[in-house]
Every structure is written in C-alpha cells, then in structure tokens.
Amino acid sequence: MSRFWSRVVRDLTPYVPGEQPKIANLIKLNTNENPYPPSPKALAAIQAELDGDAARLRLYPDPNADLLKAAVARRYAVTPAQVFVGNGSDEVLAHVFMALLKHEQPILFPDISYSFYPVYCGLYGVEYATVPLADDFAIDPDGYCGRPNGGIIFPNPNAPTGRLLPLDAVERIIAANPDSVVVVDEAYVDFGGKSAIALVDRHDNLLVVHTLSKSRSLAGLRVGYAVGHPELIEALERVKNSFNSYPLDRLAIAGAVAAIDDQAYFDQTCAAVVATRDALTADLAGLGFEVLPSAANFIFARHPAHDAGELAKALRERNIIVRHFRQPRIDQFLRITVGTDAECQALTDALRAILNPAA
Known part of the structure; x- marks a missing residue:
C-alpha cells in the first residue's frame, strides 16, 4: 500500500475477473x-x-456512435434517443451507478449476483442492501416490493445461477418502484429469456443493459449498450462526456453494427448454444449432478457427494477450467460455460473418470 493512494483506493476491494x-x-x-x-x-x-481509408484511424471516432445507436434502435423498435453505448456492459454499468443509483437510500440487488455490483458501490460511494435469493436460488420479486430504496439492479438471467425471472415478474418489480430506477442487466437473456426492452415505453424508470460479449461473440471488441427513457439516457451521456467522450473506436462501431444487423447468424449460434446447454444439463444429471434451470450460456451445478473445489482442481489437472465461487450458499456449485459439443463431451468424459476412477 502506497502513501500516495487516495482513501477511495485504499478502501476498494476490486472485482476479480475470470x-x-x-x-x-x-x-x-x-x-x-x-x-x-x-x-x-x-x-x-x-x-x-x-481497408477503406487507413488515414481514418488517425481521426477520432464518432463520439456519439450514431450508427450503432441506430442499429440498436432498429433491432428493438425504439428511438436512438433511448440508446446509450459504451465499452462493454461493464462500462455502461459503471456510468449507471454514478448517474442513476447514487442517492440517499441504499440500492437493492440479490445477495448472490454479479460480483461487480458491490465493487461499483465501493468505488462511487453508493450504499446498498442485498435481497436473499429464494431457497431454489431464484430471484424473489417480493423482496423488491414495498421496500424504500435508491434504485434496484439485478441480472436476468441471474449470474452466476443462470436462473431466469419471467418478464411479468420483472414488470411487477418495476411497477412497484415508480420512484426508483430499476436496472435489468441482460447479459445472457438471448439464450432463453424475453428482454425487458419490450417494457421501456411503458415505464420511465426502467433501464435495460446488454452486451455484445456473449450472444454476439464479441467479448474482445468491448461493446455494450443500455435502452431506456431518453431522460435516463441523458444522465448516462452527461457522465460519459465528463469521463471519456470517445468511448468506442471505429472498429468497434463498425463490427458491432454489422453483428447486430446479422440476425440470421445470431439466431443460428444462439440456438446451437442452447442445444448444447440442454444436452450438457442432461449429461451432468446422468452423472448425479444437481443442475439449476439455466437460461444463460452456462450452467450452475453441484454434486451431492463431491466437493466442488476438488472437482474444479481435478478438472484443471486435465486442462479443463470451470469457475468455482467460494461464497456462502454456492461454494459447492461449479459454473460451467457452454462450449462446443466436443468441449462439453470432453468435460463430461473427464467428470465421469473423476467420479468413477475404478470404472
């Protein structure tokens, strides 16, 4: 720890990526x-x-990324004024915490959820309270209704559980909190859910955040966006333009526009991931795992007779890595990304050998 660190830096517990x-x-x-x-x-x-004009890379990109906002607006039948874009959904969320969730009352989010949320709270000085998931690890809408708050945020499907909250339950939370912003973080919704973007014209307190990292296969390009009422978007723009007025580069804008417009390829790859997820779920159940219902491109599973940490270690020795969270209530679960059919077959073969070494 350096004597030059600010108090904010000294008190931070940074997010640990995969x-x-x-x-x-x-x-x-x-x-x-x-x-x-x-x-x-x-x-x-x-x-x-x-290839078009090499000299273009010496010029700043469009600070408003108008072509990308127009592509998102076309995709969801909204207006460009309802769209905000940034470097991945994590940057979009960072601006959300500063622009829309920093109030007197604490914000609410699930006790088991995306672990970046408390990090943002620490960075921006946002008070928060967590709402326990139900016994089956589903988000409980009742925990967000009738409780004073400075805002609400949750992933849907939730991470790392993969469980989906139905759209009518999402709207119930939104309608019960008309004086608070409700942020629905939909990084994984394309693999089995219905987007709450369909509700933005009915609720001026709703903001929906998406990423191109998952269903559009562009994690390396870093593009995310939010859709909501123009006044919510204006707040995000004010923060963005006080932080980095050119967040997306020319290549990111071009690639993102084309990816969003290629609906056929999007549908094809999402369907392939879902089919593999369903097959992997069945295979793991056959090996004795409990697998939570998933609407994401990953599954959350535990084995009643084998420690999750030991399983993760044994898989790593076979050059297969999965995510193990050492957190109360979920420390016996493994979060497993849905890979190709061949990768998932290699995983199940490895687990079969680990679980039954004498076979």
Missing part, C-alpha cells in the same frame, strides 16, 4: 465466452474499415 490462463490445449469453460466466432459480416465490416 482467469485467462495461458495453457496449451486448454478447454476454457470459466468466463462465459461464446464458443462460436463472431458474425462473418462483423469481421468483414471491421476489415472494410481498415
């Missing part, structure tokens, strides 16, 4: 990346941006 090890022949099922490549149209658009 491990990115450099191991040969690794089967990497720990960070929820899409196993399929991005849309060929997105790759072509990035290359065209490079």
Whole structure:
C-alpha cells in the first residue's frame, strides 16, 4: 500500500475477473465466452474499415456512435434517443451507478449476483442492501416490493445461477418502484429469456443493459449498450462526456453494427448454444449432478457427494477450467460455460473418470 493512494483506493476491494490462463490445449469453460466466432459480416465490416481509408484511424471516432445507436434502435423498435453505448456492459454499468443509483437510500440487488455490483458501490460511494435469493436460488420479486430504496439492479438471467425471472415478474418489480430506477442487466437473456426492452415505453424508470460479449461473440471488441427513457439516457451521456467522450473506436462501431444487423447468424449460434446447454444439463444429471434451470450460456451445478473445489482442481489437472465461487450458499456449485459439443463431451468424459476412477 502506497502513501500516495487516495482513501477511495485504499478502501476498494476490486472485482476479480475470470482467469485467462495461458495453457496449451486448454478447454476454457470459466468466463462465459461464446464458443462460436463472431458474425462473418462483423469481421468483414471491421476489415472494410481498415481497408477503406487507413488515414481514418488517425481521426477520432464518432463520439456519439450514431450508427450503432441506430442499429440498436432498429433491432428493438425504439428511438436512438433511448440508446446509450459504451465499452462493454461493464462500462455502461459503471456510468449507471454514478448517474442513476447514487442517492440517499441504499440500492437493492440479490445477495448472490454479479460480483461487480458491490465493487461499483465501493468505488462511487453508493450504499446498498442485498435481497436473499429464494431457497431454489431464484430471484424473489417480493423482496423488491414495498421496500424504500435508491434504485434496484439485478441480472436476468441471474449470474452466476443462470436462473431466469419471467418478464411479468420483472414488470411487477418495476411497477412497484415508480420512484426508483430499476436496472435489468441482460447479459445472457438471448439464450432463453424475453428482454425487458419490450417494457421501456411503458415505464420511465426502467433501464435495460446488454452486451455484445456473449450472444454476439464479441467479448474482445468491448461493446455494450443500455435502452431506456431518453431522460435516463441523458444522465448516462452527461457522465460519459465528463469521463471519456470517445468511448468506442471505429472498429468497434463498425463490427458491432454489422453483428447486430446479422440476425440470421445470431439466431443460428444462439440456438446451437442452447442445444448444447440442454444436452450438457442432461449429461451432468446422468452423472448425479444437481443442475439449476439455466437460461444463460452456462450452467450452475453441484454434486451431492463431491466437493466442488476438488472437482474444479481435478478438472484443471486435465486442462479443463470451470469457475468455482467460494461464497456462502454456492461454494459447492461449479459454473460451467457452454462450449462446443466436443468441449462439453470432453468435460463430461473427464467428470465421469473423476467420479468413477475404478470404472
């Protein structure tokens, strides 16, 4: 700890991202990346941006990313004034905490959820209280109704559990909190849920956050966006333009627009991930695992007779990595990203050998 650190830095407990090890022949099922490549149209658009006029990279990109906002607006039948874009959904969320969730009352989010939320609270000085998940690890809407708060945020599907809150239950939370912003973080919704973006025209307190890292296979490009009432978007723009007025580069804008417009490829790859997820769920159940219902591109599973940490260690020795959270209530679960069919088969083969070494 340096004497030059500010008090804010001294008190921070930073977010720890999923491990990115450099191991040969690794089967990497720990960070929820899409196993399929991005849309060929997105790759072509990035290359065209490079080939068209090399001098363009010496110029700043469009600070408003108007082409990308228009693409998102087309996709969801909203107006560009209802769209905000940033460097991945994490940057969008960071601006959300500063612009819309920093109030007198504490904000609410699930006790088991995306672990970046308390980090943002520490960074921006936002008070918070957690709402326990139900015994089956589902989000309990009743915990967010009739309780004073400075805002509400939750992922849907939730992370790391993968459980989906139905859209009518999401709207119930929104309607019960008309004087608070309700942020629905939909990083994984394309793998089995209905987006709350359909509700933004009915509720001026709703903001929905998406990323292109998961269902659009663009984790390396860092593009995220939010959709909500224009006044909510204006608040985010004010923070963004006080922090970084050129958040998205030319290549990111070009690739993101093409990826959003390529609906056929999006549908194809999402369907492939869902099919593999369902097959993996069945295979793990056959090995004795309890697998929570998932609407994401990962599953959350535990084995009643085997410690999760030991299973993760044994898989790692076979060059397969999954995510293990050492957190109360979920320390016996493994979060397993849905990979290709071959990767998931290798995982189940490895688990079969670990569980039944004498077979």
